[in-house]
Amino acid sequence: MRFATVEYQGRTFVGAVDKAGEKVTPISVGDINDLFRGARGEPKGPAIALSSVKLKAPVPLPLRNIMCVGKNYHEHAREFSASGFDSSSTGASDAIPTAPIIFTKVPQSVIGPEETIRYPTGVSEQLDYEAELAVIVGQGAGKGGRGIAKADAMKHVWGYTIINDVTARDIQRRHKQWFLGKSMDTFAPMGPWAVTADEVDLATAGIRCWVNGELRQDAKIADLIFDIPTLIETISAGITLLPGDIIATGTPAGVGIGFKPPKFLKKGDVVAMEVDGIGRLTNQVG
Numbered sequence: 001m002r003f004a005t006v007e008y009q010g011r012t013f014v015g016a017v018d019k020a021g022e023k024v025t026p027i028s029v030g031d032i033n034d035l036f037r038g039a040r041g042e043p044k045g046p047a048i049a050l051s052s053v054k055l056k057a058p059v060p061l062p063l064r065n066i067m068c069v070g071k072n073y074h075e076h077a078r079e080f081s082a083s084g085f086d087s088s089s090t091g092a093s094d095a096i097p098t099a100p101i102i103f104t105k106v107p108q109s110v111i112g113p114e115e116t117i118r119y120p121t122g123v124s125e126q127l128d129y130e131a132e133l134a135v136i137v138g139q140g141a142g143k144g145g146r147g148i149a150k151a152d153a154m155k156h157v158w159g160y161t162i163i164n165d166v167t168a169r170d171i172q173r174r175h176k177q178w179f180l181g182k183s184m185d186t187f188a189p190m191g192p193w194a195v196t197a198d199e200v201d202l203a204t205a206g207i208r209c210w211v212n213g214e215l216r217q218d219a220k221i222a223d224l225i226f227d228i229p230t231l232i233e234t235i236s237a238g239i240t241l242l243p244g245d246i247i248a249t250g251t252p253a254g255v256g257i258g259f260k261p262p263k264f265l266k267k268g269d270v271v272a273m274e275v276d277g278i279g280r281l282t283n284q285v286g
Contacts, residue, residue: 001195001196002016002017002196002199002278002279003027003194004024004053004192005031005032005058005060005193006024006054012060014026014035014041015048015053016043018047022051023047024050025046026044027041028041028042028043031060032059032060033059033060033243033244036136036137036138036139036158037138037139037243037244038138054112055112055192056191057110058112058161058193059161059194062107063107063246064242065107065246066104066110066163067102067103067245067246067247067248068103068132068165068178068247069226070102070178070250071095071096071225071250072097072101072224073223073250073252073253074096076250076254077097079257079258080258082095083257099234100231102235103178103179104179105187105188105248106183108185109166109184110188111186111190112189112191113281113283115189116284116285117164117166117189118186118286119265119266120184123171123184124168124169124170124171125264126169126170126257126262126264127166127169127266128166128167129164129166129167129216129271130166130251130255131207131208131252131273132163132248132249133160133205133207133221133248134162134246134247134248134249135247135249136158136159136246137156137232137244137245137247138243139158145236145241146236146239146240146241147236147237148236148241149233150230153228153232153233154197154229156232156236157197158196158197159194159199159200160195160275160277161191161193161278162190162191162192162279164188164190164281165251166186166188166189168181168182168184168187169181169262189281191281192280192281193278200276200277201276202221203222204220204276205222205275206219206220206275206276207220207221207276208275209254209271209273210271211265211269211270211271213270216256216263217253217273218252223252224249228247231247232247267286270282270285271285
């Protein structure tokens with residue numbers, strides 16, 4: 001199923017989105033986190049045309065954290081290492097990580113579909129895009145979500161959404177870490193909605209990104225270096241995962257710094273990304 005957080009006639013609520021992506025039916029939960037904790041939302045009112053509502057980021061603030069994975073597709077790891085922007089690599093010999101690289105984005109960087117990615121004038125001149133499948137942690141088996149074994153990891157996955165891991169590459173390179181360059185205001189577009197785990201076939205689903213209609217990224221989720229169970233096992237080894245936590249799983253090759261010369265985002269650019277089974281997330285730089 002697909003669930004959206006929407007604004008309609010001055011009211012924000014959670015609704016179930018139909019398969020055609022044309023209507024949204026309000027359901028009986030306070031916010032979408034209730035679903036992640038195991039609530040079963042029941043229809044609460046008539047269906048509304050999706051064109052009549054404003055889609056918001058599916059997971060509302062306050063988010064506890066957005067945990068992200070760096071260099072998690074082979075070809076992207078190589079293009080990043082060769083770009084000169086990768087402070088975690090000294091060259092081709094260590095371009096592919098041997099353990100997951102985990103960093104975070106501040107929750108306040110989240111915006112929804114069709115909202116504007118703010119160009120950080122005077123702060124950065126090298127803005128980049130990264131299409132990513134995002135895991136939404138849900139109420140799992142057993143007690144709590146710490147020390148989760150790979151064999152049990154998918155029991156703790158409620159579902160998925162899409163995140164654009166917008167990055168200021170010059171800030172990332174200057175500070176030799178990733179937090180500042182990835183956590184600026186509006187640097188985490190999310191959406192268009194959250195889907196339950198059964199909606200995405202991880203073995204076959206593709207992930208794609210276009211900038212102004214030009215296809216830049218095109219890969220399969222199955223190409224991840226470290227799969228979702230490995231990521232959950234790694235993060236939960238010492239950190240208790242809670243329902244509603246987000247894990248952005250990494251981006252494939254085709255980001256702006258992978259081109260020669262690099263193709264950085266400019267004001268007015270439109271970035272659209274898709275994951276099979278979820279839908280399309282579109283935002284403009286302004």
